[in-house]
Amino acid sequence: MKQIDLKDTYLKFFESKGHKIIPSAPIIPENDPTCLFNTAGMQPLVPYLKGEPHPEGTRLADVQKCFRTNDLDSIGDTTHHTFFEMLGNWSLGDYFKKESISWSFEFLTKYLEIPVEKLAVSVFKGNDIVPADNESANIWKSQGIKEGRIAFLSEEHNWWPNMELLGPCGPDTEIFYWRGKSVAPETFDPEDENWVEIWNNVFMQYNHEEDGTFTPLKNKNVDTGLGVERVTAILEGYSDNYKSSIWKDIIEKIEEISRLPYEDEKYSKSMRIIADHIRAIVMITGDDAGIKPSNTDQGYILRRLIRRMIRYAKKLNIDVNSNWEQELALMVIEKYSKYYKELERNKEVILQTLKDEKIKFNRTLEHGLKEFEKVVKNLEGNLVNKDIAFRLYDTFGFPIELTEELAKELNLKVDVEGFKQKFKEHQEKSRQGATGKFKGGLASTRRNGNKISYSYTSFKCSIKKSFGTSCPSKR
Ligand code: SER
Numbered sequence: 001m002k003q004i005d006l007k008d009t010y011l012k013f014f015e016s017k018g019h020k021i022i023p024s025a026p027i028i029p030e031n032d033p034t035c036l037f038n039t040a041g042m043q044p045l046v047p048y049l050k051g052e053p054h055p056e057g058t059r060l061a062d063v064q065k066c067f068r069t070n071d072l073d074s075i076g077d078t079t080h081h082t083f084f085e086m087l088g089n090w091s092l093g094d095y096f097k098k099e100s101i102s103w104s105f106e107f108l109t110k111y112l113e114i115p116v117e118k119l120a121v122s123v124f125k126g127n128d129i130v131p132a133d134n135e136s137a138n139i140w141k142s143q144g145i146k147e148g149r150i151a152f153l154s155e156e157h158n159w160w161p162n163m164e165l166l167g168p169c170g171p172d173t174e175i176f177y178w179r180g181k182s183v184a185p186e187t188f189d190p191e192d193e194n195w196v197e198i199w200n201n202v203f204m205q206y207n208h209e210e211d212g213t214f215t216p217l218k219n220k221n222v223d224t225g226l227g228v229e230r231v232t233a234i235l236e237g238y239s240d241n242y243k244s245s246i247w248k249d250i251i252e253k254i255e256e257i258s259r260l261p262y263e264d265e266k267y268s269k270s271m272r273i274i275a276d277h278i279r280a281i282v283m284i285t286g287d288d289a290g291i292k293p294s295n296t297d298q299g300y301i302l303r304r305l306i307r308r309m310i311r312y313a314k315k316l317n318i319d320v321n322s323n324w325e326q327e328l329a330l331m332v333i334e335k336y337s338k339y340y341k342e343l344e345r346n347k348e349v350i351l352q353t354l355k356d357e358k359i360k361f362n363r364t365l366e367h368g369l370k371e372f373e374k375v376v377k378n379l380e381g382n383l384v385n386k387d388i389a390f391r392l393y394d395t396f397g398f399p400i401e402l403t404e405e406l407a408k409e410l411n412l413k414v415d416v417e418g419f420k421q422k423f424k425e426h427q428e429k430s431r432q433g434a435t436g437k438f439k440g441g442l443a444s445t446r447r448n449g450n451k452i453s454y455s456y457t458s459f460k461c462s463i464k465k466s467f468g469t470s471c472p473s474k475r
Contacts, residue, residue: 004112006232007063007339010087013107014061017099019089022056024340027065027083028289028298036298037067040161041088042168042202042223048092049168049204051218058094063087063228063339065283069301073401075276076269078240082305083280085228093219097136100201100222104175105143108199112235116144118178120188120195124159124171125152129206129214133158136173136203148187157190160202160223166210168217172202177234198234199226242272250275253331257324258316270312277309278325282332285350286343293357304399306357310365311402320362325354361397368396372406382411386418390426393419 011021025044029035038044041064048054064086074080091100108114121140126132137150155163160172178184180194188195204221206214233244242251242262251262254274260267284291284302293303310320318324329350337344375388384407392398398406404414 006228009111011061013111014089017103019059019061020056022060022062024063024065026289027067027283027287039066039068041086041225045090046167049221054092058092061089076273078242081229081276083283087226087228089224091222093221096220096222097203098139101136101139102143104199104201118184120149120176121145121173122151122153122158122190123173125154127155130171133171151188151190166208168204169206169208170202170204172200175199198231242275247275250331253328258318260316267316270315273312274309277305278328279332281305281354282329282350285353286346288342292353304401307361307399307402310358310361325358326351329354364396368392368398376410382413384412384414386415386422389414389419390422
């Protein structure tokens with residue numbers, strides 16, 4: 001299969017079409033306190049999509065660092081990632097559907113050499129705001145996409161981000177690739193899982209206002225997004241993203257450290273989790289925002305990633321006290337420094353942060369796991385109650401999600417609501433001045449009393465009522 005540098009090829013292609021290549025914005029949004037992370041390439045460009053002139057002009061392209069927390073619990077399968085890179089090109093009131101579609105087609109068929117027989121597209125079928133997108137369908141036909149391979153779909157599929165979120169939005173056209181072993185059917189069935197979405201071209205013409213109306217934006221914009229991990233795996237012929245060149249060396253390093261084979265299904269899930277999390281950890285700690293593990297917001301996500309990664313390393317019998325995580329982090333830094341210079345600059349901070357949190361968690365992990373085993377043995381019924389969950393959190397530093405995951409593996413449930421209640425009560429007590437002696441794990445930061453905003457909504461979702469909350473595309 002084709003071996004190319006997807007990111008370089010993409011950027012060069014769009015440069016040749018008059019685009020300025022801009023650097024990735026930080027993974028932590030700079031001017032948007034409602035968002036924990038950037039979840040899409042367009043997110044840092046919202047002011048410009050709304051009409052503010054961009055200093056680099058009206059045609060832009062980049063590789064954006066993105067992070068989506070709603071995929072966190074799916075990590076471990078072959079296609080999901082927390083951190084991922086999104087290739088994007090934008091027209092800020094410059095070109096529109098014709099150029100956008102024909103360039104996407106040219107890039108896929110000429111530069112990536114994907115046969116047209118393996119492509120299908122969806123376009124918007126229309127609603128009260130805009131009519132059916134026959135224009136896009138006709139442009140696709142003029143490029144050589146057969147009528148049967150064009151599906152007109154509802155706003156649920158072809159409106160980005162969706163009809164609920166506020167801000168710039170619009171109908172889109174999505175491009176699908178046939179991953180099946182058989183010849184691609186003549187008629188495109190979007191329900192057939194062999195068709196995977198690879199590129200989303202959004203025609204951003206509206207702003208969804210607070211009052212629920214959709215007003216036309218100053219400009220008719222284009223916002224496209226193509227997931228690097230998925231497309232690389234497709235080009236290299238893998239259905240498991242972790243076998244592609246993006247992950248190969250990291251997985252091999254984990255095999256070397258653990259002395260276990262990825263191909264053995266007993267170990268592959270743990271290896272994928274470690275590979276995904278170490279990359280995300282490096283990207284978050286390497287960001288200039290200076291995020292450190294904590295009990296709030298991005299810091300809490302970071303803590304969860306590090307602790308979850310350590311638990312899976314333990315499952316692979318890796319000596320968690322050795323330098324395994326430093327070796328992996330160095331590998332990621334080296335691999336990605338070409339695009340993200342801050343990783344090299346913040347190298348020492350990344351390594352030290354990881355090490356400190358590891359040492360902190362390793363102190364209690366073993367005991368916490370033993371405690372969990374003991375508790376489970378004596379459990380009546382299948383519910384891990386709030387007191388146990390809170391003890392695991394408070395004494396052993398187990399994020400509640402970790403307890404949930406441990407429980408799930410044994411078909412048990414956790415009283416998460418009860419835990420939350422208990423957590424709140426405890427927080428209230430410390431706010432009222434109770435000194436309380438906290439041991440280990442998460443305890444150190446909890447002494448800050450009312451500074452803690454341990455918010456369930458904020459860490460379940462990357463952002464609140466703004467872009468990307470729903471993480472709409474299946475990337
Ligand atoms: N904003 C769209 C997406 O994330 C296109 O980039 O899918």
